[in-house]
Amino acid sequence: MARSRASDYDDKRRAILNRSAELFSEHGYDRASMNKIAQACGVSKANLYHYYKDKEELLFDVIRFHLEELLDVVEAADRPGLAPLDRLRALVGALLEAYRDADSQHNVQISSMRFLPPERQTELKAMERDLVALFSDAVAGVAPKLKDSRMLKPVTMSLFGMVNWHYLWFRSGGSVTRADYADLVTRLVADGTRGIAAEATAERGRVGAAK
16 A cells, blocks of 8 residues: 655655755755765755655755745736736746745856756756746837847847846845845846847848848
């Protein structure tokens, strides 16, 4: 007979994931053994194996759960009917809020996905692409002339660069709030794309004339 799951199974598994993320972030995935993870989680090694068969599964779920939460939060905040600038600001603000208290998970996503086998990386990267596609559409709303331009992706990824690395310097309770920073990133993208959009229009004109 299969062993039944305790009523708090999911809560305990999530606690293990959160503590594992902190351990991977602080010491590196490659230096964290199942023994160390069990000790950090305050459980026996045998109990840890009840939840995860190996360290690879732990890493995969740390990143998968993190990306699922980001997508859920951002998709819930998306309002395509808003004015383009307001829509982009709402998305950036939602992403920054989703990163609150998730610095370890975010760091693990950036630094340790490479340790997973290709097929698992492919699954996670598809989730990342879904997130990027949503923001790319919002950026194109702010700068419509970039929509079919080769510069849309670089601009979108630059936005993620500003947001994804904020945890290195941002401090809650400091002089800059998450809402302040969301507004700053939005204005930098909106203002910065004006000249790029003009160049994209000129480029399309040159291509059209050459045909």
